[in-house]
Amino acid sequence: MIILQAQQVARFFGAEVLFDKVNLEVQDHARIGLVGVNGAGKSTLLRIIAEIDPPDQGQIVMNKGITLGYLAQNSGLDSSKTVYAEMLTVFTDLQKMAQQLKDIELQLIDHPTDASLLANYDTLQTTFKAQNGYSYETEIKTVLNGFQFPEETYQMSVASLSGGERSRLALAKILLQKPDILILDEPTNHLDIETLNWLENYLQGYPGALLTVSHDQYFLDHVTKEIYALSRHQLKHYRGNYTNYLEQAAAELKHAEKEYEMQQTEIKKLQTFVDKNLSRASTTKRAQARQKQLDKMVRLEKPKNAEQSAHFRFEITEETGKEVLMVKDLAVGYDEVMSRPITFDVRKQQRVAIIGANGIGKSTLIKTLLGEIPALAGTFKFGANVAIGYYDQNQDQLDPKKTVLDTIWDEHPLLPEQQIRNVLGSFLFRGDDVQKVVHQLSGGEKARLLLTKLAMEKRNVLIMDEPTNHLDIQSKEVLEEALANFAGTLIFVSHDRYFINSLAEMVVDIDANGSHLYAGNYDFYLEKRAETSTTESPKQTEPISDNQAAFIADKNKQKEIRKVKRAVESAEKQLNELGAENDRIQLAMTQPEVLNDFQKLADLQAELEKNEQQQEEVEALWLQASEELESLT
Amino acid sequence: MSKHGKKYTEALKQVEKNKTYAADEAVALLKKIDYAKFDATVEVAYNLSVDPKQADQQIRGAVVLPNGTGKTQRVIVFAEGPQAKAAEEAGADVVGSDDLVQRIQDGWLDFDVAVATPPMMAKVGRLGRVLGPKGLMPNPKTGTVTMDVTKAVNDVKAGQVTYRVDKAGLIHAPIGKISFDDAKLLENFKAFNEVILRARPAAAKGNYMKSVTLTSTFGPGLPVDTNTL
Missing domain, CATH: 3.30.190.20 (Ribosomal protein L1/L10, rRNA-binding domain)
Incomplete structure (x- = not known):
């Protein structure tokens, strides 16, 4: 049964179309994923469906009596209540009923045979039971437990929780409300991996319909059974999960390309015939007929390939020393210690992932390192020449009133507008996009703007807190690539399993007992943790096994290779530049005005010799690096 | 399938x-x-x-089948004073008040039907979380919240069937x-x-x-x- 329909819905921003003629159907028990690149209008569409914003055209039709629950991205609960009391607010009606039952029970002591009282009691008790009145408290506990809120947190005030915890609590609350249609905008942001698995299982058994936006492919594959793809202002429907959708979309594109090519061949053939035969009297009739055929033909549009995703790189201006960061027995927290002792070292060009459950103090650790809050105990020290660039998960560093262009330009006032626009362009802010005000931007667009800012700073150590939140899958891959090629050092917090796996060279797992180091990527971490959990909990630093030693050796070798490769590339680039410069000087020397001027000629000759000498030096370096690279590979 | x-x-x-x-x-x-x-x-x-x-x-309601259900039902009764005595005489398996409430709260659930007198409901109501989900809460319409506990116990013992x-x-x-x-x-x-x-x-x-x-x-x-x- 269809319980909600979006009919011919459109949304415009001024003259610009965000989407148009969008149709969407929600069946009862549907499991729908809404996908699209950042800024395609997914969140806007969800808000229209949830009837928070009105559509510019079209309408939303919903069955009578259907309840709808909407959880916006980045929304956390804001309440002065305790965790448990906040969850209880979902069941206010049941609580009232329980009170009424109690009242009648008390009245029954004095009037045990009052028939109307007994009848009332009976009706109330039946309704109470039908609405799960006897077990709602168990339900609250189940859900809170699933979201990693153990019983000792029930009496904590919501306001004292971390950002991630508040988001999880908001999600827990909406799940308890059990609306007929559950609309979730990026529910997987801020969730740690354990909670994510729990949520996937819970949503699979959810009694109502589900409509969700997510950039987590794993999550979409597990939870959804149909996909709506928002692309180029249109919404398209696909059956199956996200992987099925990718296959279908690729097949569709291939088919469209084939059709287009066939039509182009046909057009060419007809056109050639017309051109050849139109002017000849004996064949002109036939040519005219073909011309008519051509005119009538409905021309297919050239199918466009996958939509653009951002493309960028992080550069550095100067290199750090070999030691980048030394953390020893550090204790972090605001008033009380959240985790201790944290000990780890970060070396130049290492990529370190910090993981751990929500609320354990990952963001607090980063804030401590950045000097925003004082360390409660222990020490940390940054190495020489360290220049830190910071990416904040809350996107608090952006001024909501500034435009995209001004956000960047104000920080680099000496650069010409064109250069700023070029950089913004590589982060997919094109044309009028740069005039958008920050508060109009989608979550993904804000993330891209922050990355632009970070890329412009050219810092040699990047500290990133949940950089993949809000980014669509393509942008995430590009970020991954940019960070993999980054010549500086990277320290990041993430809950994205794929992202950690492809980037991390070292994993620092933080829990209440402090830090545990794993010298490998996420798979390696899981493997080692599975091993240690069967024996005993890992100590401060893992004893290095043979396997691990081989792994570290391999990692170091890869690092060495990358380093030498960069040296070779840089030498080649320099050689090219010097060669071009030589050509220019030689050309200048042949000019008649120089030939007649002895002084000018002598200057140029000196410059040429200096250049050639430099060329020889660079060539020697290049040769050495190439040989080294060969021996390494 | x-x-x-x-x-x-x-x-x-x-x-x-x-x-x-x-x-x-x-x-x-x-x-x-x-x-x-x-x-x-x-x-x-x-x-x-x-x-x-x-x-x-x-x-919904309850009916006593003329020939019983063939199953012996274990009945507990929440009652005090004369009703408690009557229930015992009628053959209730366990009769009690606060002590019985405490026993159930401690996890004892070895019975099929619970009967209560209306004045006792204020105490039995606290057991909602335990009895409710199992369908064992006494209810006036099924005859398990009543002053006439003798009839209630006899009915259950005689083969009363509740339906809804x-x-x-x-x-x-x-x-x-x-x-x-x-x-x-x-x-x-x-x-x-x-x-x-x-x-x-x-x-x-x-x-x-x-x-x-x-x-x-x-x-x-x-x-x-x-x-x-």
């Missing part, structure tokens, strides 16, 4: 498809095709054209054991049927009893024509 077992398939072969059986015929056939290794329960299922979402169309219509408009109830005589089973069936007929809500539309099916534990269902009772 899960596959049926050999014995069930064998039993099903003896049931004529699309046939509505007369009541006595159905009972006889049930006994013939029963294959359970214990004394199977005979159950009846009604499909009624009522809308259970409407408060005035919720059918579910979300889909179905009622399921046991009416005896397969070891009963045909006549006794039919008598129980008739008594239960009359109660269901009497419970017809005024707001119910059209054909009230859409279908009635008789079955035994593990056995196939036999459609029955209740007019033959």
Whole structure:
């Protein structure tokens, strides 16, 4: 049964179309994923469906009596209540009923045979039971437990929780409300991996319909059974999960390309015939007929390939020393210690992932390192020449009133507008996009703007807190690539399993007992943790096994290779530049005005010799690096 | 769909498809095709054209079957003073007040029916979280919240069956054991049927009893024509 329909819905921003003629159907028990690149209008569409914003055209039709629950991205609960009391607010009606039952029970002591009282009691008790009145408290506990809120947190005030915890609590609350249609905008942001698995299982058994936006492919594959793809202002429907959708979309594109090519061949053939035969009297009739055929033909549009995703790189201006960061027995927290002792070292060009459950103090650790809050105990020290660039998960560093262009330009006032626009362009802010005000931007667009800012700073150590939140899958891959090629050092917090796996060279797992180091990527971490959990909990630093030693050796070798490769590339680039410069000087020397001027000629000759000498030096370096690279590979 | 077992398939072969059986015929056939290794329960299922979402169309209550259900029910009674004494005399398995409440809170649940006097409900209400989900909360309409505890205990002991219509408009109830005589089973069936007929809500539309099916534990269902009772 269809319980909600979006009919011919459109949304415009001024003259610009965000989407148009969008149709969407929600069946009862549907499991729908809404996908699209950042800024395609997914969140806007969800808000229209949830009837928070009105559509510019079209309408939303919903069955009578259907309840709808909407959880916006980045929304956390804001309440002065305790965790448990906040969850209880979902069941206010049941609580009232329980009170009424109690009242009648008390009245029954004095009037045990009052028939109307007994009848009332009976009706109330039946309704109470039908609405799960006897077990709602168990339900609250189940859900809170699933979201990693153990019983000792029930009496904590919501306001004292971390950002991630508040988001999880908001999600827990909406799940308890059990609306007929559950609309979730990026529910997987801020969730740690354990909670994510729990949520996937819970949503699979959810009694109502589900409509969700997510950039987590794993999550979409597990939870959804149909996909709506928002692309180029249109919404398209696909059956199956996200992987099925990718296959279908690729097949569709291939088919469209084939059709287009066939039509182009046909057009060419007809056109050639017309051109050849139109002017000849004996064949002109036939040519005219073909011309008519051509005119009538409905021309297919050239199918466009996958939509653009951002493309960028992080550069550095100067290199750090070999030691980048030394953390020893550090204790972090605001008033009380959240985790201790944290000990780890970060070396130049290492990529370190910090993981751990929500609320354990990952963001607090980063804030401590950045000097925003004082360390409660222990020490940390940054190495020489360290220049830190910071990416904040809350996107608090952006001024909501500034435009995209001004956000960047104000920080680099000496650069010409064109250069700023070029950089913004590589982060997919094109044309009028740069005039958008920050508060109009989608979550993904804000993330891209922050990355632009970070890329412009050219810092040699990047500290990133949940950089993949809000980014669509393509942008995430590009970020991954940019960070993999980054010549500086990277320290990041993430809950994205794929992202950690492809980037991390070292994993620092933080829990209440402090830090545990794993010298490998996420798979390696899981493997080692599975091993240690069967024996005993890992100590401060893992004893290095043979396997691990081989792994570290391999990692170091890869690092060495990358380093030498960069040296070779840089030498080649320099050689090219010097060669071009030589050509220019030689050309200048042949000019008649120089030939007649002895002084000018002598200057140029000196410059040429200096250049050639430099060329020889660079060539020697290049040769050495190439040989080294060969021996390494 | 899960596959049926050999014995069930064998039993099903003896049931004529699309046939509505007369009541006595159905009972006889049930006994013939029963294959359970214990004394199977005979159950009846009604499909009624009522809308259970409407408060005035919720059918529920209790009925004492003339020949019992063949199952001994363990009854506990929450009562004080003369009612407690009466309950003990009537044969209640456990009678108590605060002590019984505490015992249940400690995890004891070895009983089938709980009866309470109205004044005791203030205490029993606290057990909602324990008794409610198991369907053991005393309720006035099923006769388990009453001052007349003697009758309540006797009724339960004599084979009282509680029934209620579910979300889909179905009622399921046991009416005896397969070891009963045909006549006794039919008598129980008739008594239960009359109660269901009497419970017809005024707001119910059209054909009230859409279908009635008789079955035994593990056995196939036999459609029955209740007019033959």
